[in-house]
Amino acid sequence: MLTNASEVAEYIRAARTQSGLTLEEAALATGIARSTLQVIETDPSTVGFDTVLRVARELGVTFFAFPSGQQEQVIRLTAPLCDRGPGHCQPR
Numbered sequence: 001m002l003t004n005a006s007e008v009a010e011y012i013r014a015a016r017t018q019s020g021l022t023l024e025e026a027a028l029a030t031g032i033a034r035s036t037l038q039v040i041e042t043d044p045s046t047v048g049f050d051t052v053l054r055v056a057r058e059l060g061v062t063f064f065a066f067p068s069g070q071q072e073q074v075i076r077l078t079a080p081l082c083d084r085g086p087g088h089c090q091p092r
Contacts, residue, residue, distance in 0.1 A: 002063070005045035008052065013041040015059040030058045 002008060016026045016037075023041075027034040032055065036047060044052045056063065066074050
């Protein structure tokens with residue numbers, strides 16, 4: 001489960017680097033300034049949420065939301081997809 005903005009940054013940065021894109025190339029591909037992408041990859045809490053989601057989507061990162069009352073069920077169902085076990089999914 002994502003618990004803070006820096007975890008979002010890790011996923012976005014991992015997606016960019018795993019695709020072999022430089023900051024400049026990814027910024028051009030997503031239509032934002034290189035400096036904005038750099039901020040998203042370090043502290044996305046300072047950038048508009050819509051922009052962060054759009055960049056994530058364009059780099060192939062998907063997030064999903066669920067009611068907090070269903071957290072245990074979601075953890076149990078997604079645990080097999082995680083490298084480090086329930087509640088500790090990390091960028092691959």
